Amino acid sequence: MNELIKLSAAELAAKLRAGETTSVEAVQAHLDRIAEVDGTLNAFLHVNAEEALAVAAEVDAIRAAGGAEAEALHPLAGVPIAIKDLIVTKGQPTTAASKMLEGWMSPYDATVIEKIRAAKLPMLGKTNLDEFAMGSSTEHSAYGVTRNPWDLGRIPGGSGGGSAAAVAAFEAPLALGTDTGGSIRQPGAVTGTVGVKPTYGAVSRYGAIAMASSLDQIGPVSRTVLDSALLQELIGGHDPKDSTSLPQDLEGLVAAAQTGAAGDLSGVRVGVIKELQGEGYQKGVQARFNESLELLKNAGAEIVEVSCPNFKYALGAYYLIMPSEVSSNLAKFDGVRFGQRVLPTEGPLTIERVMGATRAAGFGDEVKRRIILGTYALSAGYYDAYYGSAQKVRTLIQRDFDAAFEQADVLISPTAPTVAFELGANDNDPVAMYLNDVATIPANLAGVPGITVPGGLSEGLPVGIQFLAPAYEDARLYRAGAALETLLEKQWGHTLISQAPAIDTASIAQEA
Amino acid sequence: MSAISREDLVHLAQLAHIEMSDAELDKMTGELDAIVGAIASVSEVASSDIPATSHPIPLTNVLREDVVGQTLSIDDVLLNAPDSDSDRFKVPAILDGE
Numbered sequence: 001m002n003e004l005i006k007l008s009a010a011e012l013a014a015k016l017r018a019g020e021t022t023s024v025e026a027v028q029a030h031l032d033r034i035a036e037v038d039g040t041l042n043a044f045l046h047v048n049a050e051e052a053l054a055v056a057a058e059v060d061a062i063r064a065a066g067g068a069e070a071e072a073l074h075p076l077a078g079v080p081i082a083i084k085d086l087i088v089t090k091g092q093p094t095t096a097a098s099k100m101l102e103g104w105m106s107p108y109d110a111t112v113i114e115k116i117r118a119a120k121l122p123m124l125g126k127t128n129l130d131e132f133a134m135g136s137s138t139e140h141s142a143y144g145v146t147r148n149p150w151d152l153g154r155i156p157g158g159s160g161g162g163s164a165a166a167v168a169a170f171e172a173p174l175a176l177g178t179d180t181g182g183s184i185r186q187p188g189a190v191t192g193t194v195g196v197k198p199t200y201g202a203v204s205r206y207g208a209i210a211m212a213s214s215l216d217q218i219g220p221v222s223r224t225v226l227d228s229a230l231l232q233e234l235i236g237g238h239d240p241k242d243s244t245s246l247p248q249d250l251e252g253l254v255a256a257a258q259t260g261a262a263g264d265l266s267g268v269r270v271g272v273i274k275e276l277q278g279e280g281y282q283k284g285v286q287a288r289f290n291e292s293l294e295l296l297k298n299a300g301a302e303i304v305e306v307s308c309p310n311f312k313y314a315l316g317a318y319y320l321i322m323p324s325e326v327s328s329n330l331a332k333f334d335g336v337r338f339g340q341r342v343l344p345t346e347g348p349l350t351i352e353r354v355m356g357a358t359r360a361a362g363f364g365d366e367v368k369r370r371i372i373l374g375t376y377a378l379s380a381g382y383y384d385a386y387y388g389s390a391q392k393v394r395t396l397i398q399r400d401f402d403a404a405f406e407q408a409d410v411l412i413s414p415t416a417p418t419v420a421f422e423l424g425a426n427d428n429d430p431v432a433m434y435l436n437d438v439a440t441i442p443a444n445l446a447g448v449p450g451i452t453v454p455g456g457l458s459e460g461l462p463v464g465i466q467f468l469a470p471a472y473e474d475a476r477l478y479r480a481g482a483a484l485e486t487l488l489e490k491q492w493g494h495t496l497i498s499q500a501p502a503i504d505t506a507s508i509a510q511e512a
Numbered sequence: 513m514s515a516i517s518r519e520d521l522v523h524l525a526q527l528a529h530i531e532m533s534d535a536e537l538d539k540m541t542g543e544l545d546a547i548v549g550a551i552a553s554v555s556e557v558a559s560s561d562i563p564a565t566s567h568p569i570p571l572t573n574v575l576r577e578d579v580v581g582q583t584l585s586i587d588d589v590l591l592n593a594p595d596s597d598s599d600r601f602k603v604p605a606i607l608d609g610e
Contacts, residue, residue, distance in 0.1 A: 200569050310557065313557055316550065316554040317551075317554050338593060339592070341594030341595065348608050351603050351604050355529040356526075357531055368532075369547075372544065376520070376524050389555045391564035391566055392564050393554050431550045445568065448568075
């Protein structure tokens with residue numbers, strides 16, 4: 001394995017600045033890695049080799065020439081990145097992992113993509129996901145499952161399984177994800193990587209194909225806490241094109257990660273959420289969680305227990321609000337202006353029947369389930385009992401957070417109740433699949449930020465530790481997350497990702 | 513709360529413009545029943561004195577100056593159209609039985 005791909009984004013950026021390597025070498029090393037392992041993993045739906053190498057060459061030329069233009073380069077210039085295929089990009093297909101958008105070429109860039117282009121990060125390609133980001137395993141992709149680099153028979157989490165697997169397998173040092181109910185954090189947990197859902201509105205959602213607009217958030221995926229902080233500072237900030245974008249920039253994220261990396265949490269109050277542990281959480285997950293608490297305590301943190309009694313209703317509220325918004329957001333896929341058009345095989349050829357046939361053929365089972373469920377929750381006679389009640393639960397969950405943050409600066413829980421499960425394990429049980437997000441959903445309902453950091457292994461598979469902070473206080477996540485990362489790595493004597501087994505490309509038939 | 517019957521599902525599928533086969537309808541009826549059972553608990557705590565939250569971060573309505581911004585060219589817009597004619601999207605008949 002080329003040593004360049006093992007570097008963190010920050011380390012690679014430093015080497016590029018110091019002239020010890022070039023962006024073209026770094027991009028090529030990652031493309032070689034993708035060629036080597038992605039036939040097995042299927043983390044990428046599209047590889048953008050030509051453009052990535054061209055951007056890399058441009059950065060190298062600017063650096064070689066020196067002067068003001070070289071000085072003005074973004075610190076991450078030349079560091080390659082992978083993009084979740086829910087985020088629209090000019091010049092590369094965007095599918096949302098759906099047949100509905102097969103071959104669709106966006107006529108515009110998402111705001112985060114414009115920022116990445118301006119900072120000159122070569123884009124390696126587009127990563128796999130559950131169709132329209134609906135799922136917790138990446139098994140609902142119309143283009144095949146992504147496999148977990150730690151165990152090829154297991155799921156990489158979802159919906160951002162492709163981004164998480166790509167980063168975990170050293171196919172990219174950075175990736176973009178989107179998190180509506182845990183789609184950045186849960187894949188991070190089960191692949192031993194870092195992922196952050198920023199405060200709602202802290203990163204523009206313009207150009208992220210909408211799933212549930214009051215919950216969706218773009219965020220960073222990486223192998224280290226510092227790298228996520230660097231990426232969030234790059235992609236964050238107000239965007240007039242997103243009317244839900246926060247007016248203010250969140251500052252000091254990188255500085256907070258650097259402070260945290262000293263491993264000192266003196267005076268920081270860490271609240272353990274009583275309702276997000278115990279029953280339903282695997283023993284190994286609970287054990288790693290308890291060990292992390294002990295380390296934080298030894299580093300000076302004050303551990304307090306907090307109760308969020310309404311969190312037990314969060315999953316129910318989420319599976320009413322999200323499908324309701326899905327049923328509305330996905331109405332635009334009607335076979336008229338873009339995407340597939342499928343004609344009915346018999347009967348009159350009217351637009352209504354074309355829509356029915358198009359949506360029947362273009363959407364997968366999980367997408368159909370959620371559209372129908374949302375249509376039901378919003379229909380006359382059920383609206384108050386379902387959607388109306390769910391919105392009230394949202395208020396109760398915000399109140400739980402408000403009360404908890406009076407007692408604690410950050411909250412902590414396991415990110416997911418279990419380690420990665422086997423592919424196909426929940427095929428016929430959507431409710432069991434939904435339970436994977438039980439610890440991540442409350443943050444989306446309340447709009448608060450969350451991070452997952454690797455917390456160790458249980459039976460050889462990664463466990464994630466989640467921190468949550470009040471809205472706008474993303475910096476607290478980076479401080480606490482970096483501290484825990486430092487403390488654990490000091491105890492282990494290595495990073496968690498360095499323990500991932502070599503990917504046995506011979507064991508799984510190359511699909512491409 | 514009542515479960516979703518097969519007849520309800522036929523109606524919902526029509527509202528959502530998704531054609532469904534008999535086998536799909538049978539399978540989804542059972543699945544939706546289980547999902548609704550798992551999420552119906554929200555009404556337990558949603559008493560009338562609790563205000564609804566539609567949006568996580570309270571923001572006031574956003575307005576902008578009424579000036580022409582960046583727009584897409586006709587070619588860009590029609591690039592992904594399933595069917596088009598000169599500068600327009602082309603669609604099948606809107607009404608049945610011409």
